[in-house]
Amino acid sequence: MTELNAIALEGVVKEYLSHGEVVQAVKGITLDIAEGEFFSLLGPSGCGKTTTMRMIAGFEEPSKGVVRLHGQDVTNVPPNKRDVNMVFQSYALFPHMSVWDNVAFGLKQRKTPQAEIKQRVGEMLEIVDLAGREKRRPREMSGGQQQRVALARALVNRPRALLLDEPLGALDLKLRQAMQIELKRIQREVGITFVYVTHDQSEALTMSDRIAVMNDGLVEQLAGPREIYERPATAFVAGFIGTSNLLAGTASGGTLELGGGKVLVPDRDGPVTVTVRPEKITISTDKPGGDVSAVPGTVAEVVYLGTYNSYAVSLADGAEVTVFQQNAHDSTTTAERGDSVWLSWQARHSYAIGS
């Protein structure tokens, strides 16, 4: 028997009525989230990621499709009867309750024996590093502490899955990075499935086992962070994750002729769009030899960024290519504005996307 997935969405659609017109926020999503996985739903605002999560939590009912938790159909089960808990954007802590009462809320609702509540809440506050602050009110705490209360309040119930809706959005950069590592540690410690909604690609890449990149109510690509970054499946993913160059043209015989140069696109013919990451490109003054993609261009802008330089290079057809070059050795060999240069990269670093 195959192991049951923690969460399964089967052809889930969510429609809203807006000014008398039916709008599809989620246009049909099918995905499986494995037990113990750190799974991210990544996409720009309005892509349907939060709606998808709210359907898993039970706050929204799908217009079509089925939501399963551990194989069990919960599509029409209200949130208070679902074995998942949520960490809300901006936390939604109960302002009239102490930290202790906030964390104990779920256990009390489930009529857990008093002694067990005491023990589990104590343990959980230990894990999120809030022991000794049980009597505080949420408004007396910093953003990072409130965040950890919200996490403890959900995790203390030992849910089958924890849903996190942009939980780090309200924190400043330093704290956010610290919390990313903290979240990953806690997830390993408790071994619970995490479903993480974010619009921040670096957050998703840092923490996730797998990422579903969403756009306009659909999943564009579902893969591990490395694959999402290295092999974006669509132009949208290439553009949304990191910086990416898109080169369009018509390929013939596995080669795309481009402004006096050539881009290798194995096994492709006809109109094609090729993506290549800026850090994969080498800049040289002479035309490189060997079996590589190489296109000529003119340096339009050089930006010094400390650990690396960023070049904007104009190609003959007007397209602009971004190139990152590490300042690993010395920066005297960098090209200057107006220089004619060659850009080259290995064939395996560029991908033909879409069609």
Place this chain on the structure above:
Amino acid sequence: MRRLTPYLLALPSWMWLSIFLVVPLAAMASVSLQTGNAIDGFAMTFSFSNYADALSTYSPQLFRSLGYGALATVAMLLIGYPVAYWIAFKGGRRKSVYLFLLLLPFFVSFVLRTISWGFLLSDDGILLGTLKSWGLLPAGFHVLATTFAVVAGLTYNWLPFMILPIYVSLERVDPRTVEAAQDLYASRAAAFRRVVLPLSLPGVFAGVLMTFVPATADPVNAQVLGGTGNTMIGNIIQTEYLTNLDYPTASALSFTLMAMLLVGIFVYAKALGTENVLEAAAR
């Protein structure tokens, strides 16, 4: 100079309070202990028996007023809370329209509104007369001059003062905290009881204060909608002042009413102060 600025800025309000509150109160306190009559004048005799006399004569009206005020306050709470809840959570984009409708009656004078209820509810008026002519009500049926009419009038007149503070406190409740409670296994009813209700109690507290005090002291509703058996203490004070010109009795009654309300408010605030309310709700 800079340190004095806040006090100087507060000076007008202090002057307002002392001239229009402290001075009249002191004058009234003095009158309540005087004896005499309107023709020969009143003289200070420290006659504390004024209080005893007033109380022994008018205690039924005094306690009736407190009872009517309490009844009307409970009725306002029962009607007002759901209304405030509905506007705050279901009002959507038309919230301000509903609030405006709530305040619309204030564009007409309070006395006029009460009198028009008198017309509407009169024994052979638009409502009862029509129903009687259709044979739906017995000919002797009447609404006016009953406890019901007076309490209903009080309820009608102060309802917005109950709804508005409750609305304000409900409006500040983050709907996501309700979702969070449901996510943590609370049913809709439990989420309301443990999150929404406790968070709205400061509004309920304010609403009760803002309605119970004026409703208890009001003379207009009892006069217009009530009968001889519904006289409230406000009517007595008015009559003593304006008709009987018995200023000491009227002042003594006013002070007694004020003292009772103040003690009531104090006990109420002590027992149900917002901090205590929230503490209790968190359990």
